[in-house]
Amino acid sequence: MLSQSFNPKYFSKLNWNENKKYGATIMCKKNVYWPKFKSYQLKESINDNTVVVLPVGSCEQHGFHLPLETDATLVYRIAEEAALRAEKQIYILPPIWAGYSPHHMDFCGSITLGRETFHHLLFDICKSLMHHGIKHILLLNGHGGNEAILKTVVDDLGTKSSIYPILITYFNYFAKQIKERQRSTEGGMGHAGELETSLQLFLSPDFVDKDKLEGEIIPGNKYFKPGMFINNKIYQYRPFSSYSPIGVLGEPQAALKETGEELFNLIVDGLAKLFDDIADGIVQQLQVL
Ligand SMILES: [Zn+2]
Numbered sequence: 177m178l179s180q181s182f183n184p185k186y187f188s189k190l191n192w193n194e195n196k197k198y199g200a201t202i203m204c205k206k207n208v209y210w211p212k213f214k215s216y217q218l219k220e221s222i223n224d225n226t227v228v229v230l231p232v233g234s235c236e237q238h239g240f241h242l243p244l245e246t247d248a249t250l251v252y253r254i255a256e257e258a259a260l261r262a263e264k265q266i267y268i269l270p271p272i273w274a275g276y277s278p279h280h281m282d283f284c285g286s287i288t289l290g291r292e293t294f295h296h297l298l299f300d301i302c303k304s305l306m307h308h309g310i311k312h313i314l315l316l317n318g319h320g321g322n323e324a325i326l327k328t329v330v331d332d333l334g335t336k337s338s339i340y341p342i343l344i345t346y347f348n349y350f351a352k353q354i355k356e357r358q359r360s361t362e363g364g365m366g367h368a369g370e371l372e373t374s375l376q377l378f379l380s381p382d383f384v385d386k387d388k389l390e391g392e393i394i395p396g397n398k399y400f401k402p403g404m405f406i407n408n409k410i411y412q413y414r415p416f417s418s419y420s421p422i423g424v425l426g427e428p429q430a431a432l433k434e435t436g437e438e439l440f441n442l443i444v445d446g447l448a449k450l451f452d453d454i455a456d457g458i459v460q461q462l463q464v465l
Contacts (some may be wrong), residue, residue: 206260206265208256208259208260208265208266208267208268209267209268210228210267210268210269211269211270218308219308221265222308222309222310223309224311225264225311225312225455225456225457226265226267226309226310226311226312226455227264227266227267227312227313227314227451227454227455228266228267228268228269228305228310228312228313228314229255229258229259229266229267229268229269229313229314229316229451230268230269230272230298230301230302230313230314230315230316231248231251231252231254231255231268231269231271231272231316231318232251232271232272232275232298232315232316232317232318232319232322232326233245233247233248233249233250233251233252233271233272233273233274233275233318233319234247234248234273234274234275234276234277234318234319234321234322235247235248235273235274235275235277235285235286235287236275236277236280236283236286236287236288236319236321237280237283237284237285237286237416237423238367238368238372238423238424239368239388239390239391239422239423239424239428240385240388240390240422240424241368241373241384241385241386241388241389241390241424241428242368242372242373242376242383242384242385242428243383244285244286244287245273246368246372246376247275247318247319247372248271248272248273248274248318249271249379249380250318250372250375250376250379251271251316251317251318251319251346252268252270252271253379253440254316254318254346254440254443254444254447255268255271255316255447256268257440257444258443258444258445258447258448258450258451259448259451261444261445261448262448262449262451262452262455263448263452264451264452264455264456265455266451266455269301272297272298274287274288274289275288275289275294275319275321275322276288276289276291276294276319276321276322276324276325277319277321278321278415279321279413279414279415279416280321280416280423281415282415282416282417283416283417283423291325294322294325295325295328295329295332298315298325298326298329299329299332299333302315302329302333302341303333303337306333306337306339310339311339312342312454312455312460313333313339313341313342314341314342314343314344314450314451314454315329315330315341315342315343315344316344316346316447317343317344317345317346318345318346318347319345320345320367320404322345323345326343327343329341329343330342330343340460342454342459344450346443346447347365347371347404348405349446350439350442350443350446351405353439353442353443353446354371354405354439355405357435357438357439358370358430359430359432359435360426360427360429360430361393361427362393363393363394363401363403363404363406363425363426364391364393364426364427364430365403365404365405365426366391366393366403366404366424366425366426366427367404367416367423367424367425367426368391368423368424368425368426368428369391369404369424369425369426369427369428369431370426370427370428370430370431370435371404371426371431371439372428373389373428373431373436374431374432374433374435374436374439375436375439375440376436377431377432377433377436378433378434378436378437378440379436379440381433389428389429389431390422390424390428390429391420391422391424391425391426391427391428391429392420392422392424392425393425393426393427394419394420394425400412402414402419402425403425403426404425404426
């Protein structure tokens with residue numbers, strides 16, 4: 177069951193206090209959408225515990241059965257629902273819809289930002305948030321190819337300010353729980369595989385071409401095996417087309433709407449708790465022994 181989604185029609189007529197006053201009659205339990213607020217409302221609301229979540233996706237091929245926007249829409253829907261379920265007031269920004277995807281450019285429609293462009297985009301958004309007094313920023317990533325650059329953004333913000341943003345990639349954060357529910361053989365989650373297809377079947381089934389569920393698991397070698405949740409001993413850049421001519425790594429045939437619903441709720445509830453813990457300062461506390 178998803179929370180009632182935000183209806184801007186109601187918020188556009190009411191100020192923040194009226195929203196609270198008439199909370200029982202409006203369409204959702206709270207407004208989490210940063211750009212929907214008025215400037216003065218944010219100024220009144222921001223304090224040392226305020227948490228802002230920036231979902232980061234990509235626009236890249238996902239085989240014959242999933243749309244290019246898969247990573248961006250999944251990470252945004254996850255961020256949105258987690259913010260709605262959190263006990264604290266959490267703000268979410270619109271998703272970054274294009275990421276770092278040079279390895280998918282052999283497939284039509286894929287769009288990639290350059291490394292510097294992507295870094296500057298995220299760095300500047302975070303600096304703007306800090307300028308307005310935000311001390312807790314979470315970069316919520318939904319695309320494996322973004323990770324290396326996102327770490328450099330977090331490192332640069334940390335070394336150039338006193339704010340230490342947090343970075344997680346949702347499917348790595350919940351890797352154990354995801355693997356426990358895996359129906360496919362090892363390597364079956366992959367890119368456009370069982371995980372992403374299951375989530376899409378739950379969240380946006382109309383955008384899944386169910387008669388085109390095709391994929392493959394690449395055995396690789398003792399040093400390198402392409403896939404999700406695999407700790408390779410070496411790193412090597414390889415275009416995706418060199419693994420798979422159809423752009424799928426995994427077994428989307430094993431995907432189920434029920435798996436997607438279970439994983440979505442598990443991920444969202446876990447993230448809602450994380451958001452609240454960040455707001456309470458629990459994640460930032462380090463015990464010095
Ligand atoms: Zn994806």
